[in-house]
Amino acid sequence: MGQRSVKRPEIIIVTGAGGVGKTTLSAGIAAVVAQRPARTLVITVDPARRLADALGIAMRDSTTNRPTPVPNAGPLDAVMLDVTASWEAITRRHATPEVADRLTDNQYFRAVADRFPAAQSYAAGEQVAEFAQSGNWDVLVVDTPPAEGGIEFFMAPRRMRELVGGRLLRWLTGARIPGRRMFYRTAARPMLRLADSLLGSALLEEIADFLLDLRTLYDGLAARAAAIDRLFGQAKVLVATTDSPGAMREAGRFFSSLPEINTAPDALIFNRTLPDRWITARGPKGTEAEDIALRENMARWSIEARRNRDARQEVAARLAVPMATVPWLRQPPTDISSLADLITRASGLDTILESAE
Amino acid sequence: MLDRRLIIVSGKGGVGKSAIAVALALRAQRTGQRVLLSAMTDQIGAAIHLGAHRLEYEPATFHGGIEAMAVNRAEALDEYIKLQLRIPTAAPTRALSRAMQVLADTAPGIREVITMGKPIFDTWQGRHDLVIIDAPPVGQLMSYLRAPAVVADLVPTGAVRDQARRMSEMLIDPDQAALVLITTPEELPALETAEALAELESEQLVHLGAVIANRVLPPLDVPPERLATLPDRPASEAAEHHVGLLNMQSAALAPLPIDIHLPYLFGVHTPTEVSAQLADEWDNGA
Numbered sequence: 001m002g003q004r005s006v007k008r009p010e011i012i013i014v015t016g017a018g019g020v021g022k023t024t025l026s027a028g029i030a031a032v033v034a035q036r037p038a039r040t041l042v043i044t045v046d047p048a049r050r051l052a053d054a055l056g057i058a059m060r061d062s063t064t065n066r067p068t069p070v071p072n073a074g075p076l077d078a079v080m081l082d083v084t085a086s087w088e089a090i091t092r093r094h095a096t097p098e099v100a101d102r103l104t105d106n107q108y109f110r111a112v113a114d115r116f117p118a119a120q121s122y123a124a125g126e127q128v129a130e131f132a133q134s135g136n137w138d139v140l141v142v143d144t145p146p147a148e149g150g151i152e153f154f155m156a157p158r159r160m161r162e163l164v165g166g167r168l169l170r171w172l173t174g175a176r177i178p179g180r181r182m183f184y185r186t187a188a189r190p191m192l193r194l195a196d197s198l199l200g201s202a203l204l205e206e207i208a209d210f211l212l213d214l215r216t217l218y219d220g221l222a223a224r225a226a227a228i229d230r231l232f233g234q235a236k237v238l239v240a241t242t243d244s245p246g247a248m249r250e251a252g253r254f255f256s257s258l259p260e261i262n263t264a265p266d267a268l269i270f271n272r273t274l275p276d277r278w279i280t281a282r283g284p285k286g287t288e289a290e291d292i293a294l295r296e297n298m299a300r301w302s303i304e305a306r307r308n309r310d311a312r313q314e315v316a317a318r319l320a321v322p323m324a325t326v327p328w329l330r331q332p333p334t335d336i337s338s339l340a341d342l343i344t345r346a347s348g349l350d351t352i353l354e355s356a357e
Numbered sequence: 358m359l360d361r362r363l364i365i366v367s368g369k370g371g372v373g374k375s376a377i378a379v380a381l382a383l384r385a386q387r388t389g390q391r392v393l394l395s396a397m398t399d400q401i402g403a404a405i406h407l408g409a410h411r412l413e414y415e416p417a418t419f420h421g422g423i424e425a426m427a428v429n430r431a432e433a434l435d436e437y438i439k440l441q442l443r444i445p446t447a448a449p450t451r452a453l454s455r456a457m458q459v460l461a462d463t464a465p466g467i468r469e470v471i472t473m474g475k476p477i478f479d480t481w482q483g484r485h486d487l488v489i490i491d492a493p494p495v496g497q498l499m500s501y502l503r504a505p506a507v508v509a510d511l512v513p514t515g516a517v518r519d520q521a522r523r524m525s526e527m528l529i530d531p532d533q534a535a536l537v538l539i540t541t542p543e544e545l546p547a548l549e550t551a552e553a554l555a556e557l558e559s560e561q562l563v564h565l566g567a568v569i570a571n572r573v574l575p576p577l578d579v580p581p582e583r584l585a586t587l588p589d590r591p592a593s594e595a596a597e598h599h600v601g602l603l604n605m606q607s608a609a610l611a612p613l614p615i616d617i618h619l620p621y622l623f624g625v626h627t628p629t630e631v632s633a634q635l636a637d638e639w640d641n642g643a
Contacts, residue, residue: 019369
């Protein structure tokens, strides 16, 4: 910030359906990128805390959103975002201390913090932006939450602007930022009286208090949300899939929805690829039980290999971006070197990662 | 399991929730029950496994008897205001509906109570013997299950609070409602299932009906010594691949209380074939 010009870090976002191995791929990509060498941070916004698992490290600092060095991995750090803490941090940054105290004490605020997914995703986006601006890393690798959550992650900045500048606030308080007294005058309107009889005035007052306080965050939040939007726009977006029909459908959804928010997937990663040579292979000829079992097994997997190849061809033709293929491992990688190894063995991924520079 | 009024099917994303929700509906329907399948937040999975292009808010009949619908929040909200809150027709329901819509967009508890409420109201209406919910992934479902309690806490009086309380009571009654949790025999889905089970145990938001493992591989009866002597070619690669996956699967499932194992279906199947086959395999897996 300020005088010293900090080189903007490269951001790689890995997204896609649940169960396609996003977290493993993100960790592996981060491990490989760190070997360039580049100061790399891998970030997960998945509440299930899977990254620690895949990286084989205990993330004791997760609640404080503090990046931790990954042992034996060069200049690689990992962080798991705790969204409740992020929400508090957002509030503290954008509100006066008095308002921030009131907001974080408000039960409605806590309900929002816990349960409004756009808020969680927004908090995650703000954290990513903060890491990006710190100048501490050259590359950020971001693992997004699965499915709807993944798209939500990209949509969250504008949803937050809608929340704090939005219709509910205007409905409850009138067009301009009013005082509390104004709200209670407004509450005399018939529609609010009806809402009052359904919900009780105590709740309406609490919501109004909450929203009036939240409203004071608006300018800061709106500017910040626009900055996060731009950051996502510059990021390299990699969509992961497998041969599962559901995962391929989800991948397609990213291609149709992301352009709405001025970004687009840059590449596809096809995980769990089976060898094409299995398609025509046959098992041993013998007549012993073991031979028969092996033959049946080969037959099963040759069917799967054909389905796998057809899926790859279909998705590559349909989505028309560079595609990398990652082999199907018998055992999930359990340490940092096997994570990096998986990415090194992938075909086409090195080109995609290089062109991200 | 199918003798309850409401079954909620959930699990981590991508484990086959919709296929199994439809398989359950098929089984119930075969025993003569009137079934409603309700897709709560994402209808694509349920629609394709029923062989439908899309589902509407108004139930339609598929597969020779299963009725299915998709919860649409705007319509659910209108119905909620008219039927559940019993707003007199003279009241400005359109204005109220718009106002509630705005409130529901922003206020998380209310939005979720309305979405979760629709299939529960359908259960109360009694036009079906069984309502099966194709629910969102388990992480999101927890917010929906908690929503009635959140609303009951936030809303001090009135009809909204009474409805929320009634919903909570239904969800925790094991004679009426049950959650069916799906997992696949893989490390991370199993881990998330274990976490979800712990949360359910401590919060007691809904009765757990069954834990189902989907896509379980068949055993391969070849001793490891034989595998080691196989020449290096596809058959041995495929055997090692299979045995490796089997080991991973049994390690993943070991800590979980699995009630039913459903098989991995090899080869190409249409989504409707998948659900029909899973319904057929059900008794073998119990």
